[in-house]
Structures are given as C-alpha cells and as structure tokens.
Amino acid sequence: MNQAATPLTPRERRHQRTRQAILDAALELINQGGMKELSMRKIAERIDYSPAGLYEYFGSKEEIIAAACAQAEQRLEAYMKAVDPSLPPAQRLVELGMAYIRFAQNYSEQFIALQFSQASGQTELPAPVETHGSFKVLLETVQEAMNAGEISAEPYDVFTVAYTCWAFVHGMALLRLTTLKDVEVDFEPVNRWALEKYIEGLRTTS
C-alpha cells in the first residue's frame, strides 16, 4: 500500500506477517468447521504459537473475528469486481448476483460466519451497509442500468432496487448452504434464469 510513505522496519514487517498468519489460520478454521471451531488455542496451534502469544497481535478473540470478517468481505468484493465491466449494466447485474452466489459456495463457512457474526450482536462490522465494498459495486451498477434506461425502479430508488437484487441472490446462496445442502440439483442455471426474469421485470416498459 503506502510502503513508500512510511517504510516499514524489519520488525514491523515481521509483525505484519504474523498478524496475517493469525487471520489466515482463523479463516481456515472457520472454513473447515464454522465459527464454533474457532478458538484462540486452535489458531495458536495452527501457527505454532502459544495461545498467550496471540495477544501480542490482537487484543481479544473478538478483534480477530472482526479482522477476519473484514478480510472475507474484501474477498467477496474481489469476486464481484471480477465481473466483466463491458457488459450492458442489466446483464452485469445478473453476473454480479452469480458472482455473489459463487463466493458463497466457494467459501461457505466463511460466508455464513460473515452473516452471523452480525446476527446475534457480536462483533459488528463498524461500517454501515452502504460502505461495504460489495454492496457499493451493486449500487453503482443499478445506477448505471437506470441511467442507461435498462431498468426503472418507479416508485422506489436505487438503494431499494439494489436491496431486492441482493436479497434474491442472498436467499439463493444461503438456502443452498443450509436447508438445501443435500439436494442434488445444479441450481446455477435456475438461479440465473430467475434473476434474469426479475431484472427483465424491472424494465421501463412495464
């Protein structure tokens, strides 16, 4: 990032690396067995430290979770930013949704943890929704689609339309990981079809 601005000392670089190793270990643990598998002792073991050593890098378990969630958020954002920007906005909306679902599939436990770290009052992400990178991408794309006259929200605004798209793919992603996790169906084409149908329905013509 700003290495030139403030060149890091070797100590600081080592510190950073260990910090990252802790976060990586935490995310791996979450991905393997969900949040309930995450403990200071297990993280420490995974990176060959004593549990007490972690407190050199994070003040508490909560801090580690928060940092790990922020990192997962970034990964999700990367998934969504990988969508081809040359597509027409409405089509891009569909692809954004599919990217969201793909992320949920590939990092399922991480994805779930991301939701439920927020659910029960623990470890709030500090920022409001609007600033989540991934949501911002969605928001901008909806705006573009509206500017291009491809969709219309009519009585509602950009945020609202973005929210509904999000809800749609969110539901698809989560159902797949929870209630439908044992169903042997390839939902990918279905999801794409339904999302297209919905966005078609937002055309200005109606």
Added chain:
Amino acid sequence: MNQAATPLTPRERRHQRTRQAILDAALELINQGGMKELSMRKIAERIDYSPAGLYEYFGSKEEIIAAACAQAEQRLEAYMKAVDPSLPPAQRLVELGMAYIRFAQNYSEQFIALQFSQASGQTELPAPVETHGSFKVLLETVQEAMNAGEISAEPYDVFTVAYTCWAFVHGMALLRLTTLKDVEVDFEPVNRWALEKYIEGLRTTS
C-alpha cells in the same frame, strides 16, 4: 391428537406437559439470545428443575434442539396456512411470502436458529425439504397458479419456481435480521412490490 385412541394416564399427561415446558423454555431462551444462550442449565433453571432432571424427558441437548426446531417449523407452517385461501393463487403466492417474512421478524432468533441448526452439520431435521409443511404449502400454491394459467415456469418445473420464490423472501427475511438489522426503513412495501414484480414476470404472456 389421538387422545381417544390411547387415553393418556395422568402420569403420561404430566410427562407431556413437562416435556412441553422444556421445549417452551428452550424456544424462549433461543428467542432472547440466540442459540448461544441455550444450555441445559438455563432451561432447567427456567422451569425450576435441576439440570439432571431434563434427562428424564430428553436424551440429550441435541434432542431438545431438534424437537424445538420441529416446533418452530410448525409455527411457521401455521403462519403460512393463515393466508386467505380465497385469493387467486398468484396473489396468494405474494401473501405466502409476506407471511414467511413476518414469521422471521416475529421469531427472529428462532428463525435464525432454524437455518443454522442445519448449516454446520448439527441436528439435521430428519425430513427432506419436500416434506417441510411450509414448503409444501408453497409448492401447492405454485401448482395451483400454474393450473390456473396465472404463471408459467417454462423450461422449469413447479419445484424450481417454488424454490426461487422461497429464496427471494428468505433473502429478504435474513438480510433484515443480519446485515440490515440497524437500517431504519420499512421494508414491508418494498418486499411486497418486488415479489409482485417477480411473480408478474412469471406470467405466461412473456
């Protein structure tokens, strides 16, 4: 249920009542603080028993969770069965969705627990999706709407369409409880509008 078939002895009736008290206590605890607040000791305390006493009624904590989830499922089913059956099927689909969301709102922690008891491998509901009462109601309504020519799934089947509707409201319900829990917006009209839009898009005309 079948009281006439096998009249219960007083003992059995007492047993049933205590069993129910345990489940009620469990659901209350979940509703108040989520799954993490649920412990044998807390349940026992709430009904003035010793923790050991619970084992007269359930073999393990897992069994209690499973039974409590089944009960929550039934309550959800009741919400959905309360939808006015005289409405045209397509309209009924919308109302079913709204009922689903309303349930999630009213029993938020219970609703979340319901999802996530399944997520990480613990306490599977024994039955496959198709037999969940609430999903069956949805399935039948979609079928009716198709029979009435109000919607068409075209390349897909009843199950698929039902799944997409479910995913939509599921996403709305969960987002509201997790990421958007602090947003002060009345999502109800938005949700209804979006759901109507989607179902309109499933009309045979297109």
Added chain:
DNA sequence: TGTACATCAGTGAACGCGCGTTCACTGATGTAC
C-alpha cells in the same frame, strides 16, 4: 567495535468459567394382593 541497557516477542502455567452428562440417592406415586 564493544558494552549496558531497554524494549520486544513469546512462553508455560494457572485463573475461573460454563458447559453436557453421569450417578448414587431419595421421596413420591402407582400397583398387586
């Protein structure tokens, strides 16, 4: 370049906690005669 000292990174052992579950027990309820 060498020495004295301060800071840092990391450890091992212990803390107190809440948990699910078990077990020997006891008094109450029901049953048989």
Added chain:
DNA sequence: TGTACATCAGTGAACGCGCGTTCACTGATGTAC
C-alpha cells in the same frame, strides 16, 4: 381398606472438558554511547 413392593420423577454433587484471558518470566532483538 391396608400393606408391601416396584417403578418413577427428580436431586445434588461431581466428572472432565475446552474456553478466553492474565501474569510473571525469559531470551532475543534493537539502541545508545
């Protein structure tokens, strides 16, 4: 109706466990002169 006995419902204390965190410590790394 009364008595002897079996079953049931429920308890209190303890088990072993894994947890987050603290703390006195030690050796390594860096700094100042």
